[in-house]
Amino acid sequence: MQDVSYIIALIGTLALLASGAAWWNVFRKPQLQPVAGRPAHDARENTAAIALVAAFGLSLVAAILAIFASMF
Secondary structure: OHHHHHHHHHHHHHHHHHHHHHHHHHHHOOOOEEEOOEEEEOOHHHHHHHHHHHHHHHHHHHHHHHHHHHHO
């Protein structure tokens, strides 16, 4: 089970790196599209935010599996 937690942690790390690259791209080259009555919004922010949540979710699962593996 510990090997599975390592694999999930590695995938989570890769997702976190991809999220960091996506946020870097958003901040370096913003594509703001003003909408009437709303502030400007970059559509790539949604993709970066989803990647960030996925990375933290995978890291959480890996941590829980590692805790269970150490207990048994």
